[in-house]
């Protein structure tokens with residue numbers, strides 16, 4: 319809470335904690351898929367023996383001695399080669415569905431400015447490539463058909479647009495140019511919303527430059543217009559800022575979006591950090607690449623268990639977890655991504671009820687065994703750290719309104735014995751409940767103990 323509330327003309331436009339069906343659906347997604355696809359898929363982080371070491375989707379901004387001669391021009395002409403003949407949106411959507419994703423965030427246009435839909439407002443778009451077809455439409459239709467909600471990623475910042483500049487426009491000429499850029503941005507946003515009415519949300523990015531930050535009057539009115547026309551649309555906190563340049567939270571600490579959109583390759587340490595706000599974390603499989611990266615050697619690749627851990631940690635704190643895929647130039651996922659999608663899907667097949675529609679188990683203290691999630695009177699414990707004696711000891715406050723009654727393993731449906739452990743001492747504020755795991759439980763994955771809670775009489 320701020321010390322004192324100041325007069326803000328361009329503060330948050332969002333009512334705290336929307337309770338409409340679209341937002342309730344967002345709260346129950348649990349798992350999402352991010353897809354970064356664009357011209358950067360063609361180099362895949364390398365060009366004629368030169369290796370780029372930044373994030374693969376940033377390759378156009380390649381600098382330093384390893385950069386190929388005339389790189390920006392080479393990059394800006396890659397669209398002439400964009401022909402993903404293996405692309406089949408239905409295949410991706412089926413894979414996402416099997417993996418357990420409930421929503422997808424798709425890059426309609428990244429920082430390079432190349433649009434994957436046939437926008438009327440720029441020639442730098444997919445209709446000018448050998449592929450020609452509207453990729454955004456194929457994605458929206460295929461994912462919607464699988465029951466997966468679609469969110470569109472949209473970068474405001476553009477690296478090769480003559481009207482774009484990073485710094486605040488100063489001369490009349492610059493103001494005019496940037497004014498045209500703002501109009502263009504507005505046109506593209508409404509073009510997307512109009513073309514693809516199934517879209518549930520917009521995921522804005524590239525909104526940190528001074529040019530955009532200083533255009534708070536324009537962006538305030540634009541957000542207002544979007545929200546007036548599409549009241550159910552979900553927009554995170556990364557769209558605009560107030561007149562003091564405050565992003566995500568305005569100068570009165572009000573969230574400037576329907577959810578916290580700051581958790582990029584990071585997670586809050588504790589649910590208390592969220593102050594009750596909705597949020598999602600977006601995560602790469604390689605350390606920091608969002609676009610296709612051909613060579614996965616010599617860097618840490620998150621394992622399926624790493625990913626399950628990050629997902630369970632997110633949902634245990636009321637957040638969604640969104641896993642990124644960077645398909646190649648032909649339209650195929652990286653083999654490493656296919657493997658993770660398969661393994662995560664197998665896990666979700668068995669354990670999904672611990673992920674969807676769950677909330678933070680606020681009555682139960684954090685546990686070193688793994689993560690708790692809760693749905694009504696059902697408590698899920700996803701075990702990552704299996705105790706040496708196979709005896710899971712639940713700590714339950716003596717003030718708790720519910721206590722564990724019965725338990726079973728999701729992996730095979732086996733009922734597990736629960737016993738009170740009388741290890742308490744005088745003045746102890748906790749009760750202890752022991753759950754005995756079967757000795758022959760063999761798995762190389764985290765596993766879920768489903769616990770039914772009884773109300774304390």
Ligand code: JFZ
Nearest residue numbers: 373375376523524579580582600608
């Ligand atoms: C942005 C992009 O630059 C990147 O290429 C990718 O698309 C990613 C999802 O988003 O990168 C960011 C944006 C915001 C933060 C960090 C990286 N942030 O708020 O910390």
